[in-house]
Amino acid sequence: xxxxxxxxxxxxxxxxRAMDADRFVNVFAANGVSHDPVGAPPHVxxxxxxxxxxxxxxxxxxxxxxxDNVFAxxxxxxxxxxxxxxxxxxxPVSFHGVDVIDCxxxxxxxxxxxxxxxxxxxxxxxx
Numbered sequence: 001x002x003x004x005x006x007x008x009x010x011x012x013x014x015x016x017r018a019m020d021a022d023r024f025v026n027v028f029a030a031n032g033v034s035h036d037p038v039g040a041p042p043h044v045x046x047x048x049x050x051x052x053x054x055x056x057x058x059x060x061x062x063x064x065x066x067x068d069n070v071f072a073x074x075x076x077x078x079x080x081x082x083x084x085x086x087x088x089x090x091x092p093v094s095f096h097g098v099d100v101i102d103c104x105x106x107x108x109x110x111x112x113x114x115x116x117x118x119x120x121x122x123x124x125x126x127x
């Protein structure tokens with residue numbers, strides 16, 4: 001993985017922990033795509049990515065994904081990312097997933113595939 005993409009992956013997770021929509025969107029190419037979770041309709045482009053991320057953080061007091069291991073090949077990385085947070089309802093949540101991230105030559109994210117099950121998390125956040 002290029003150093004630029006490595007830095008982008010680190011910034012992607014830092015933006016999530018900061019719950020900062022502008023910072024999150026900035027790591028993506030203008031036409032970047034996020035399948036989060038895989039199987040759901042994709043979020044394509046900065047406006048859709050911002051709306052998606054803003055929707056997630058709107059239900060959370062805190063949110064943290066940890067990129068403990070980054071398995072890189074070329075300009076792609078597979079990242080097991082355990083997560084935890086506290087909903088606006090005060091209830092804690094935890095979850096596990098793997099993000100597969102592809103970067104372009106400038107180090108911007110062109111594709112994220114997030115493998116995780118949001119059902120249990122949403123059940124806690126919506127209760």
